[in-house]
Amino acid sequence: MTKLVPPHGGGALKPLLLRDDKRAEALERAASLTKVQLSSREVSDVFMLGMGAYTPLSGFMNKADWHSVCVDMKLSNGVFWPIPITASSNADLADIIIIGDDVALIDGENGEVLGIMKVTEKYTIDKALECSNVFRTTDVNHPGVQKVMEQGEVNLAGPVDVLSEGRFPQTYKGLYMLPEQSRAMFVERGWSRVSAFQTRNPMHRSHEYLAKVATEVTDGLFIHQVLGALKPGDIPAEVRTKAIQAMIDNYFVPENVIQAGYPIEMRYGGPREALIHALIRQNFGCSHLIVGRDHAGVGDYYGPYDAQHIFDELWDGALHTAPLKIDITFFCKKCDSIATNKTCPHGDKDRISISGTRQREMLINGEEIPKEFSRPEVIAILREYYSRL
Numbered sequence: 001m002t003k004l005v006p007p008h009g010g011g012a013l014k015p016l017l018l019r020d021d022k023r024a025e026a027l028e029r030a031a032s033l034t035k036v037q038l039s040s041r042e043v044s045d046v047f048m049l050g051m052g053a054y055t056p057l058s059g060f061m062n063k064a065d066w067h068s069v070c071v072d073m074k075l076s077n078g079v080f081w082p083i084p085i086t087a088s089s090n091a092d093l094a095d096i097i098i099i100g101d102d103v104a105l106i107d108g109e110n111g112e113v114l115g116i117m118k119v120t121e122k123y124t125i126d127k128a129l130e131c132s133n134v135f136r137t138t139d140v141n142h143p144g145v146q147k148v149m150e151q152g153e154v155n156l157a158g159p160v161d162v163l164s165e166g167r168f169p170q171t172y173k174g175l176y177m178l179p180e181q182s183r184a185m186f187v188e189r190g191w192s193r194v195s196a197f198q199t200r201n202p203m204h205r206s207h208e209y210l211a212k213v214a215t216e217v218t219d220g221l222f223i224h225q226v227l228g229a230l231k232p233g234d235i236p237a238e239v240r241t242k243a244i245q246a247m248i249d250n251y252f253v254p255e256n257v258i259q260a261g262y263p264i265e266m267r268y269g270g271p272r273e274a275l276i277h278a279l280i281r282q283n284f285g286c287s288h289l290i291v292g293r294d295h296a297g298v299g300d301y302y303g304p305y306d307a308q309h310i311f312d313e314l315w316d317g318a319l320h321t322a323p324l325k326i327d328i329t330f331f332c333k334k335c336d337s338i339a340t341n342k343t344c345p346h347g348d349k350d351r352i353s354i355s356g357t358r359q360r361e362m363l364i365n366g367e368e369i370p371k372e373f374s375r376p377e378v379i380a381i382l383r384e385y386y387s388r389l
């Protein structure tokens with residue numbers, strides 16, 4: 001009998017996605033409702049609510065929850081929650097929405113109907129308060145701050161029925177996985193302690209090392225990829241998946257690894273985002289999340305270990321999923337192995353380190369990438385991708 005970590009909040013998983021007849025009826029009804037256009041971040045949150053990744057939320061947060069999450073990292077009922085999940089509208093539209101109305105939530109980019117929300121509250125927020133608490137900065141050059149500052153003036157709260165999974169089930173067949181599906185797979189394999197590895201990139205030897213350390217101390221590894229919007233220059237998910245699979249096939253025991261993806265959009269919130277990544281993995285059934293150096297950070301907004309330290313500030317019972325804190329990893333020529341600052345006494349000149357930018361350049365120019373840095377099977381796939389650009 002396996003015993004996975006329970007879903008967050010003390011109850012069962014709470015996917016908000018309607019299916020079959022109920023979905024068809026709701027879609028028909030949505031056509032006549034007031035339409036609220038959502039930003040890409042809000043759209044990704046609808047998908048996350050739909051699949052149950054945000055259990056126990058039942059929709060977009062009201063002002064009491066928003067404030068309590070920003071300031072105390074908990075919902076107003078005391079349940080741990082590190083980042084506000086809110087939907088916004090411009091003031092003119094908010095004015096015509098009456099409390100108690102159902103509104104249709106629309107993907108602002110393609111016009112798709114994503115859900116119906118019963119509006120229980122309309123409220124304005126202090127955006128600077130949100131940003132300084134969640135992102136530790138109000139600098140609009142921070143991509144997460146920018147999205148908060150650009151959102152509508154009025155937040156709309158209420159329970160949501162989700163009506164779409166977007167392009168994910170078709171585009172990422174076999175990779176897109178619901179929390180109830182990953183839990184079932186873990187149980188089937190007899191796992192109870194599972195490590196999640198969050199990634200937006202192909203995995204090189206340093207990532208492989210992190211993943212293997214985690215696999216050694218738990219029952220299995222869940223390589224969980226971000227499938228939300230990408231930054232220009234990022235490796236597309238299809239190529240990344242293939243490269244990761246080549247690494248699994250050649251250098252892992254495949255029975256001990258599951259590769260999957262989920263529709264989150266990065267907020268680059270560093271420490272607070274590391275916490276929500278752990279909360280989400282709890283819903284997926286993972287007992288541990290690998291938290292490396294500068295997890296979910298961007299630029300120089302966070303210290304390299306802030307995302308690890310923030311877990312120490314949580315109260316007992318806040319979260320069941322624990323961080324596996326691992327230092328930055330590299331290949332050391334003197335150690336003749338992958339190591340970290342915790343295990344290698346040598347200096348920078350003995351270590352092989354290649355930045356993402358330099359690596360791209362080397363792949364495009366056909367330069368050889370040292371086998372200590374990346375596996376040849378992985379490099380072959382990336383080289384092939386760059387040669388097609």
Ligand SMILES: [Zn+2]
Binds near residue numbers: 332346
């Ligand atoms: Zn060394």
